[in-house]
Amino acid sequence: DIQMTQSPSSLSASVGDRVTLTCQASQDISNYLNWYQQKPGKAPKLLIYDASNLQTRVPSRFSGSGSGTDFSFTISSLQPEDIATYYCQQYDNLPITFGQGTRLEIK
Amino acid sequence: QGQLVQSGAEVKKPGASVKVSCKASGYIFTTYDITWVRQAPGRGLEWMGWISGYNGNTNYAQKFQGRVTMTTDTPTSTAYMELRSLRSDDTAVYYCARRMRVGATQFHAFDVWGQGTMVTVSS
Numbered sequence: 001d002i003q004m005t006q007s008p009s010s011l012s013a014s015v016g017d018r019v020t021l022t023c024q025a026s027q028d029i030s031n032y033l034n035w036y037q038q039k040p041g042k043a044p045k046l047l048i049y050d051a052s053n054l055q056t057r058v059p060s061r062f063s064g065s066g067s068g069t070d071f072s073f074t075i076s077s078l079q080p081e082d083i084a085t086y087y088c089q090q091y092d093n094l095p096i097t098f099g100q101g102t103r104l105e106i107k
Numbered sequence: 108q109g110q111l112v113q114s115g116a117e118v119k120k121p122g123a124s125v126k127v128s129c130k131a132s133g134y135i136f137t138t139y140d141i142t143w144v145r146q147a148p149g150r151g152l153e154w155m156g157w158i159s160g161y162n163g164n165t166n167y168a169q170k171f172q173g174r175v176t177m178t179t180d181t182p183t184s185t186a187y188m189e190l191r192s193l194r195s196d197d198t199a200v201y202y203c204a205r206r207m208r209v210g211a212t213q214f215h216a217f218d219v220w221g222q223g224t225m226v227t228v229s230s
Binding site: 032034036043044045046049050055087089091094095096097098099100101 | 142144151152153154166168169170202204207214215216217218220221222223
């Protein structure tokens with residue numbers, strides 16, 4: 001199985017900050033990577049697909065980049081409603097696997 | 108856009124089975140796959156497998172092979188996930204989700220999610 005490692009595991013930032021999370025795959029997955037946001041008690045929400053494509057109706061402050069084994073997810077200006085856990089997910093090989101998540105908090 | 112509504116919480120004893128339903132609305136059920144993902148309390152997301160809404164073909168994660176069965180009922184636009192021989196570490200929220208499609212292209216991303224079904228396994 002492909003292992004997905006996210007860092008940091010948690011992050012505290014201020015409103016308006018630029019925030020970058022990373023996700024590393026245990027092998028080359030091309031651009032077959034998605035990012036999700038999950039708020040407490042809620043289902044995950046798709047934000048980015050194919051590494052860099054913004055899902056419909058997702059604010060443009062969210063972006064993703066990378067290919068191969070190293071990927072990043074950026075919030076250009078952190079908003080209070082962005083408090084959540086963020087997960088990456090690969091689909092180059094089955095089984096589909098997720099990273100362990102990055103918990104984002106407001107400082 | 109689409110919506111998925113799941114059945115309610117379940118409490119089961121070890122060794123029992125559970126069957127969770129996922130009713131789709133707002134889109135053509137047979138044009139999308141449904142995937143199942145679970146999340147143990149305080150833990151991350153774990154993919155269990157998926158089923159084609161078109162022909163019922165399935166692909167299960169090896170971890171669950173032999174213990175899980177995913178089915179669909181097209182007339183009611185409902186997908187089901189049955190997990191057998193339950194253990195305490197099967198305690199989790201179980202989500203169904205729709206595999207994203209843009210035109211004729213199907214992506215391995217999940218764009219519509221159910222609200223989740225809590226399954227508790229306890230003696």
